[in-house]
Amino acid sequence: MAYLRVSTEQQGGSSLGLEAQRNYIAQAAAAKGWQVLGEFMDTMSGTIAPTQRPECLKAIRAAEDAGALLVVAKLDRLSRDVEHIAAMVKRVPFKVATMPDADAFQLHIYAALAQQEREFIAGRTKDALQRLKSRAASGDAEAQAKIDRRSAGRAMAHSRGPLAATRAAQVKANLYAESVDSIFKAALFDGMKSLREVANWLNMKGYKTPRGGAFTPIAVSRTMKRLGLSFNT
Structure with a gap:
């Protein structure tokens, strides 16, 4: 494939x-x-x-x-x-x-080496940026111009970024909801009649939210909406 x-x-x-x-x-x-x-x-x-x-x-x-x-x-x-x-x-x-x-x-080794190299590059980039800022602070016009161009580029990328980030978050949430579909249905089958009861049921059985925390009624509500579940189903 x-x-x-x-x-x-x-x-x-x-x-x-x-x-x-x-x-x-x-x-x-x-x-x-x-x-x-x-x-x-x-x-x-x-x-x-x-x-x-x-x-x-x-x-x-x-x-x-x-x-x-x-x-x-x-x-x-x-x-x-x-x-x-x-x-x-x-x-x-x-x-x-x-x-x-x-x-x-x-x-696995290639991946580890590639990640290490990216970390080295990130460190060198951070050091270079700090030196550039120091030069700009001391009155270097060329350094200041480079910082301004970098800031403008980051601002443009940020203006485009939220949509992509939102899409990624939605995909992640949908996939998580799909993975716990049978668990939520089991809670309803066991007679849970409120968001609070479902949250307590999930927490007692050791299930976690996507971030690894305990379930709250709000978290239960969001997942049930994604799954199209209600207390009448």
């Missing part, structure tokens, strides 16, 4: 990004004798866990049902987070087209 991911709607509409991923997968499939049984694609940030992306979940389930591999063009199409990669290694066999002979252990 082929899985592709792009981070934005613009990238999703760009044949270059998607076609490059498809080409990597096609070349690996031809070299290794794989047959691509299906293709799934998410337009979503790589910071979101693979198992919280709708199309990735479908790809995983399709691969499991078919007893097939999940194949991505590059490791970062699954995730840039080593914990996400470790979880995927446990969940489903997968291969990376750009390094098709790498086993699960090697992929």
Whole structure:
């Protein structure tokens, strides 16, 4: 099963990004004798866990049902987070087209090294920005101009960001609701007649909210609305 991911709607509409991923997968499939049984694609940030992306979940389930591999063009199409990669290694066999002979252990190592490098880069960027601010504070006009351009760019990105962040949050909430559907139905089946009773029932049985906290009537209400449940069903 082929899985592709792009981070934005613009990238999703760009044949270059998607076609490059498809080409990597096609070349690996031809070299290794794989047959691509299906293709799934998410337009979503790589910071979101693979198992919280709708199309990735479908790809995983399709691969499991078919007893097939999940194949991505590059490791970062699954995730840039080593914990996400470790979880995927446990969940489903997968291969990376750009390094098709790498086993699960090697992929885990590559992910760890990539994350370490990103942390180094973030540290260097932070230090460079601090030096730039110091130069600007001492009257360096060029440094001040660079800071102004950076601030303008961040402001523009922020103005576009809330919609994407909201979409990601909605997807995450919907996936969580789907995962606890049977649990909430069991609470109603056990005769819970109010939001407070359902919250108490869930807490007594040790269930947690998506953030790992205890259930409140408000949290119960939100999840029931997503599931289309009511005390009359």
